[in-house]
Amino acid sequence: MPQHDDGRDPAAEPSATPESRLRVANRSQVLDLLGRSAPVSRADLAQRTGLSRSTVSSIVQELLGTGQIIETTTESLPRGGGRPPSLLTVSGSPGTLVGVDIGHRHVRVAVADLAANPLAEREIRLDADNSPVETIDRAAALVHEGLAEAGIDPRKDRLLGVGMGIPGPVDPHSGIVVSPILANWMDLAPGEELARRLGVPVHVENDANLGALAEVAYGAARDVDDVIYVKASSGIGAGLVLAGKLYRGVTGIAGEIGHVRFEDNGPICRCGNRGCLEKAFGGARLVELLQPAYDETLSVERMLELAQQGDIRVNRILDDAGRAVGRVLADLCNHLNPALIVVGDTMRHSESFVLGIKDSIDRFTQPDTAAALDVVPSELGDNAGVVGALVIANAAAPAHQGTI
Template sequence: MTLKPGSQASLRAANIRRVLAAVRSRGVLSQAEIARVTGLSPASVSNIVRHLGEAGTVDVSPGVRGGRRAQEVRIRSEQGLVLGLDFGHRHIRVALADLRYTVLAERKRACNVGASGSDALDVAQSLVAEVLEEVGGTHRDVRAAGVGLPAPLPVDGRLASWPILPGWDSIDPRGDLGERLGVDVYADNDANLGARGELVFGAGRGIANLAYVKAATGLGAGLVVDGRIYHGYAGSAGEIGHLTIDETGPICSCGNRGCLETLVGGPFLLELIRHSHPHLRTVEDLVQAAVDGDGGCRRVLADAARHIGFVAANLCNVVNPERVVVGGDLAAAGEVLLEPLRAAMPRYAVISVAETPVVAAETGDRAEVLGALVLAAEQVDLLGEQAEERWDGVGTPAPTAVAQAGSALRQREDARWG
C-alpha cells in the first residue's frame, strides 16, 4: 500500500518522521522542545511520542529542562549501530556508535589518503574490524555507515574530477566501501560532516543557520541553512579553499592562482616558517609553538587568520549565518587564531553581519567523524514501510498500526542480529 500524497494519513506519517528527525539530530529533546523545533502542536507531539514509545522506537523518561521537570525523548539505543569514517589528507578515523550517538569505539591511523584510494580503503576496512571487535559486534549489527572525504562529492556520492585526491580516480567511495563492509554507505564532503558534527555535538547546537570553516591541510566550509546542509546544485557548495585571494599568487592544485588554500593551507604555512623553524614538521607543531608564545609562529597564524577572516566576512555577507564555527587543525590555536580572524571581519562585512559570533569548534579534530555518524544515523529508517501505510486517516496515528510497525522492526532486527 502506498499513501496518497496530501492525504491525512500521509500528513501524519510525515509528522512522525519530523519528530524522529528532530530527536535524532539533537540526541535528546523534551516534548515541548520537539513542538518548537517541528512546529507541531504540543498535543500532536504528545500523541506521536506516546505511540513511538509503545512501538519501542523511542524511550521517554523524566528529566529537567531549563530548571523544570519535563519528559525527555531519546531514540532507543538497541536498534542497531552506525559507523562513521573520516578520510583526512594524512589520517583515517573510524568511530562506532549506537543510534543515540553514544560512541562505543574509535580508532585513528596515519595514512597518505590521496596517494591510493584502494590502500586507504584497506586501512579503513581494518579499522572498522577493530572497532567492531572491541564491542563484540559484527557487520550484521551495523545499519549504515557515513564517510567523509576532503573533496567535492556530487549528489550521487562519486568523487568529482579533483586533483586533491589523485589516487581516487577509479574509486566509488559509496559503492566500493559498501561492498567491503556489507552495509549501506553514505558520503559527503568533510567540511559538511564537520558542520553536522558541530550541530549535534558542539558549538552549533540549537543553531539553524551556521557556517563551519575547516582550516587544516585544505580549507573548506560546511553551510547550514534553515537546519539543513546546503550542498548546492552540483554538491560543491562551500569550496572556500579555492576562492581567489591573489590573482598573481601561487599556482593552486586546482589550476588557478592565489587560492585561499595556497595562502593558509597547512603545507603553505609550514613552508613559510621552514627556514627560521626547521624543527617544525607538522601543522600541530606550528600551532603548539604559537600557543606556547613563539613570535614567528604567532605571526604566521595571525596572517592566515586575516585571510580566513576575509572569506568568513564574505560568507556572512552572502549566507548570513547566526554563528561561524572554526574547526580543523588550525582551530587548536584558539584565540591566537580567532582574535585576528574576528578583527579582520568588520573591514569586509556589511554592518548587519560584521559582529557575527566566531567561535572554535567544540569537537576538535573529531568533528568530521562525529558528523559521519550523524549522516549514517539520519539514513536509518526506524519505522519501516508499515508505519507509512497503516494510519487511521482521521488526525492521529492509530496506536495499533504504529505498535505493529515497531514489532515488525524488532522482529527484523532480531533476525538481523541472530
C-alpha cells in the first residue's frame, strides 16, 4: 500500500541521525514488502524496493538476526539450474489490519491482511449521527465478531493496526471532532473511545479522506498523485490527495465542499452557515424536490434506481445537481490543478450527475486545467471508506513507524 503521512514520525527523534532515519525507512520498506508478498529472494527485494543489493543484504542479515524474518529454499526450480535461491518471508503471521467505516446510516467493518484482502466483514444499519456512544459500542462488537470469524486472537496474533472513518471533520493532531457538521460527536475523540473498547490504538480520519486514500491505493486513482475524491449522497464532501499525500488542512476541515456558500439567502445549514451547497443539492434536498411528483415515498436510493431506469424528471434534477457540484469543484480545480476527480458514494451510480460535473468542469475551469483533468466514478464504491480505513491502519502499523 502507498505510505501516507499521518503526521507522526517516531524515527525522526532529535537524537536520530539522517543515516539512522534512512536505515529505519529502508528496513520498514523491506518488512512491508515481505509482509505483503509471497516469499521472495534478495534479488527480488532489491528490484521491487529500488534499494541496492548491498543495502538489502545488510538489512536482511539484521532482520534474520532479530528473528523477524526467516529464510527458506525452494526445490521447485528445474534440475541443473544451479543452487536454488534462498527465499525470505516474515516469521509467523504477517499480521492483520482492521478497518471501521462509520457513515451517517451504517457501520461497516473489515478484518484484512496487509494487502487489504478481506478475511471477515460485518455491516449494520444504524443512525450514527444521534448516538456516538452506541455507534462506537456497536463498532467494537463488530470488530470482535470479525476477528473471531477470521480466527484472529489479538492477545496472540499480530493485530498491526485499526483505522476508523467518521462522517465529519477530525482535528489531525488531537483526533477530536471539531465541527458542528457532526453535532452530537463534537469534542469527542472517537479513535480513543474505540481504542478503549478494543485495547489497541485506533487511527481516525474523515470518511471522504479515507475514500481518497482508498481510490489512490486500490481504485480509480491508482498511480495518480493529485486527486479529488467527491463523496456525494445525502451530504457532499471531498478528500484531497496532493502530490501523493493526503491534505487535511490546519484543523482537518479541508475538502468540506458541501459547506461552500452557494445561495446568499439560502436556508441555515447544520454547519452554522446558510445557503450551503449541500442544503441546495445534497441527496436529501433532491428527494424533497422530487417527492411531490411521485405517489411512492422516495429515498436517495430509490431516486437513483429511477434514474437508472431512465426517469426523465429524476435525471434532470441529478444533472442540475451535478452541474452545481461541478461549479464548486471547478473553482477548486483552478486552484489545485488535479489530474482526476473520482465521484464516490451513492451518486456515483448516476450518469447524469457525473456528466453534470464534467460539463461544469469543462465550462468553468481554465482550458489547460480541464484538458488535463478527468472525471470518473469510484471503482471501490461502498467499500471505499472501509478500504481507506485499512490503508491508514497499514500506514500506522509498526513496520511503517520503525518500531522494530
